[in-house]
Amino acid sequence: MDWTSLPWIRWLFNFAFFYPMVMACFWIVGGVYYYLRRERKKPRPDAPPALASAPFASILVPCFNEQDHVVETITALSAQIYPDFEIIAIDDGSSDRTPELLAALVADHPRLRVIHLSQNQGKANALRMGTLAATSDYLVCVDSDAVLDPHAVRWMVGQLVDGPRVGAVTGNPRIRNRTTLMGRMQIGEFSAIVGLIKRAQRTYGRLFTISGVICAFRRTALHDVGFWSDRMVTEDIDISWRLQLAGWDIRYEPNALCWILMPETIRGLWAQRLRWACGGVEVLLSHGRDVLAWKKRRMWGILLEYLLSLTWAYVMLTIIVLWLVGQFIQLPPAIHVESILPRWHGVVLAFVCMLQFATSLIIERRYEDKMARHFYWVIWYPIAFWMLGMLTAVVALPRTLLRRRQRAVWTSPDRGATA
Structure with missing residues (x-):
């Protein structure tokens, strides 16, 4: 066989280079457009305008083995600058001191029910139980290790009140553990990658997922789609797709700040990102066919973006495997990979990546002071996190296809260093 007659192999190499560059440019343009049209003239997070009517809101806090963080989370929720709300903490069979701490907190926080x-x-079942106990149509869901900004509930509920077809709102998570290189890189990730992607996706109308750590829902929208599924590894991705497929809108509210803890060990980060990757594959298998309908065409961009990212992961794996094989046997010239070390194309990708980070810094500086001090650390992001994303995507596809569907229960994740 004449391997040099296979032009598709060259297309694979070109795709591996152009995909991240094109997507970065797309996110930059979409993010800047969103900022200029919907964000630039909005008040700052700490100075929200008064709502014409501030409806009663229910804050749901699902908990499992959170004795180290739940007191801080509930205290921050009680300090919300919002007229009328309740806090419902759902202890999902914790085996540590979480039940005792929650019971003790009731005396000091009159808005709290446990x-x-x-x-x-x-988590999906815990959220359903909390929804049944809630007395409001507006549900703000917060993870039990997160610290909510005092005005976050007002910003989230404001989006729900603003549009009758708004079924959910996703907030703006910010990294609070910053003592290690991995933690500092994730600061750049959540601003330059996650935040910019959400802005770009909102520009063409649909979000891949809400941020499960800080989100809000309209109860009637949840009822319309059957609430959260306890068979999905990532209930937040699944509920996002089902709401949008049912015609509900999901908005991004960058003023709703939430300070979160992220893994700072390789093992913890791998477990988290593999779960996210498996959740994406599950949603693709469960809802991908439904998205193809003409009436769901506003979801096509999300579907295409995800399929391209999955394809890129396998293309990168192919290139790495070809390079490894080429170290031991002589391959045909058309598929021979001399080196996987960056050359001129690596310089171009690095420039586009830094341009993306710089764009996000300009946008995100209104939400966090001294963001520029973290700019140096994100230089290492493409090497570490692109490789991690590629590997988890490659593993997630066969793992999800072979996994037997069962109830997705809690596991205690790596919370990183907090000092």
Whole structure:
């Protein structure tokens, strides 16, 4: 066989180079457009305008083995600058001191109610139980290790009140553990990657997922789609797709700040990103065919973006494998990879990546002072996190295809260093 007659191989190499560059440019343009049209003239996060009517809101806090963080989370929620709200903490069969701490907190926080579940049934089930106990149509969901900005509830509920077809709102997570290189790189990730992607996706109308750590829902929208699924590894991605497929809108509210803890070990980060990758594959398998309908065409961009990212992961794996094989046997010239070290194309990608980070810094500086001090650390992001994303995507596809569907229960993740 004449391997040099296979032009598709060259297309694979070109795709591996052009895909991240084109997507970065797309996110930059979409993010800047969103900022100029919807964000630039909005008040700052700490100075929200008064709502014409501030409806009663329910804050749901699912908990599992969070004795180290739940007190801080509930205290921050009680300090919300919002007229009328309740806090419902759902202890999902914790085996540490979380139930005792929650029971003690009730005396000091009159807005707090606690639901104790006898067995670990997973976050989706805990959220359903909290929804049943809630008395409001506006539900703000916060992870039990997160610290909410005092005005976050007002910004989230404001988006729901603003549009009757708004089914969910996603907030703006910010990294609070910054003592290691991995933690500092994730600061850049959540601003330059996550934040910019959400802005770009909102520009063409649909979000791939809400941020499960800080989000808000309209109860009637949840009821319309059957609430959260306890069979999905990532309930936040699944509920995002089902809401949008049912015609509900999801908005991004960057003023709703939430300070979160992220893994700072290789093992913890791998477990987290593999779970996210498996969740994406699950949603693709469950809802991908539904998206193809003409009436769902506003979701096509999200579907195409995800399929291209999955394809890129396998193309990168192919290139690496070809390079490794080429170290031991002589391959045909058309598929021979001399080196995987960056050359001129690596310089171009690095420039586009830094341009993306710089763009996000300009946008994000209104939400966090001294963001520029973290600019140096994000230089290492493409090497570390692109490789991690590629590997988790490659592993997630066969793992999800072979996994037997069962209830997704809680596991205690790596929270990183907090000092």
